[in-house]
Amino acid sequence: MLDDKTRALASARNFAVLTTLMADGTPQSHVMWVDHDDEHILINTEIHRQKYANVTRDPRATVTIIDADDGYSYTEVRGTVVDTVGGETARRHIDELSLRYFGRPYSNRIQSERVILRIRPDRVIVH
Amino acid sequence: MLDDKTRALASARNFAVLTTLMADGTPQSHVMWVDHDDEHILINTEIHRQKYANVTRDPRATVTIIDADDGYSYTEVRGTVVDTVGGETARRHIDELSLRYFGRPYSNRIQSERVILRIRPDRVIVH
Numbered sequence: 001m002l003d004d005k006t007r008a009l010a011s012a013r014n015f016a017v018l019t020t021l022m023a024d025g026t027p028q029s030h031v032m033w034v035d036h037d038d039e040h041i042l043i044n045t046e047i048h049r050q051k052y053a054n055v056t057r058d059p060r061a062t063v064t065i066i067d068a069d070d071g072y073s074y075t076e077v078r079g080t081v082v083d084t085v086g087g088e089t090a091r092r093h094i095d096e097l098s099l100r101y102f103g104r105p106y107s108n109r110i111q112s113e114r115v116i117l118r119i120r121p122d123r124v125i126v127h
Numbered sequence: 128m129l130d131d132k133t134r135a136l137a138s139a140r141n142f143a144v145l146t147t148l149m150a151d152g153t154p155q156s157h158v159m160w161v162d163h164d165d166e167h168i169l170i171n172t173e174i175h176r177q178k179y180a181n182v183t184r185d186p187r188a189t190v191t192i193i194d195a196d197d198g199y200s201y202t203e204v205r206g207t208v209v210d211t212v213g214g215e216t217a218r219r220h221i222d223e224l225s226l227r228y229f230g231r232p233y234s235n236r237i238q239s240e241r242v243i244l245r246i247r248p249d250r251v252i253v254h
Contacts, residue, residue: 015198017144017191019154027146027154027189031201031254062154064144071142071195074158127158 020054048112090114137163147181175239217241
């Protein structure tokens with residue numbers, strides 16, 4: 001179970017920085033929407049993205065979720081992508097996130113296929 | 128020379144996520160103040176910190192600077208710590224950063240010794 005603060009941060013309109021590892025081990029970071037299922041951090045991306053290729057090769061992912069109202073309040077989740085969920089579930093999930101962040105269903109063009117990365121927290125540091 | 132947008136982001140009261148690599152290659156991230164010297168990203172930390180041990184072992188560092196007014200506007204700098212600057216220069220620099228971010232000189236206890244990480248950008252992706 002994720003701690004209360006991490007779940008709260010991942011339930012609101014806060015941005016997360018997702019860091020994955022390139023083939024040579026260099027960290028790659030992106031600002032992302034973020035969600036959780038009580039036990040895992042959830043990140044919704046597409047399968048043609050570099051970050052998806054990265055976690056397919058090396059499942060380690062660090063997610064830093066920053067309180068949009070206070071940059072000094074954040075949580076760092078060092079974790080492992082334990083599975084991915086695609087299909088209709090991932091498509092519905094990006095609509096739910098878009099409603100939360102934008103107030104409307106997701107309308108950007110989907111270039112390949114949406115996929116949810118389910119990230120098991122191995123270490124969580126709350127700041 | 129860093130691009131205009133990255134220099135602007137690193138000159139204002141924006142937060143950066145600094146990612147370094149643990150001994151086993153796992154990415155570690157922290158929210159940090161950020162600065163630049165036109166050619167390098169500058170991060171001010173202390174020498175007892177894990178992030179300093181990390182870059183001493185593996186100088187790769189990725190810095191994601193997020194516009195405090197618009198989370199969709201950010202820059203990702205994948206770089207290398209090319210040198211570190213300590214002593215009075217680093218102590219003055221943390222005062223300058225504190226003035227920018229807090230409006231007053233740095234007053235937190237310095238636990239070991241301040242040090243500036245000078246990060247050469249190897250790849251910059253502006254979003």
